[in-house]
Amino acid sequence: MIKSELVQTIANRNPHLYQRDVELIVNAIFDEITEALCESNRVELRGFGAFSVKNRPPRTGRNPRTGEAVEVSEKWVPFFKPGKELRERLNDED
Structure with missing residues (x-):
């Protein structure tokens, strides 16, 4: 949707x-x-889930085409944790 x-x-x-x-x-x-x-x-919507941000520290990555080492900078990424009601509705066997 x-x-x-x-x-x-x-x-x-x-x-x-x-x-x-x-x-x-x-x-x-x-x-x-x-x-x-x-x-x-943190944003919590009861029964639905919670949104938060997590830090991804800097790391050394690889260019998939050349195999060359590439420095990937630190970044903040959104994270969603589903709530109990949402998990139950998704896994409802009825």
Whole structure:
């Protein structure tokens, strides 16, 4: 599912809301999550999961084409840990 499909689904389930308002709400949620992660804060959505950032230290990598050693700089990467309810729904055998 892409963001436009998410907006359309929410708008269809809530006919009293305009699609442009739903789009603003979805964008605001994503912007707040992004801003919190940029500030190294953890974002927890109960039942769904938690977003955080992890540090990847600098390392020496290899160019797959030439085999030459390449220095890879330190970086911060987003990390998602699914919540208990999400894991249970994904693994539901019923």
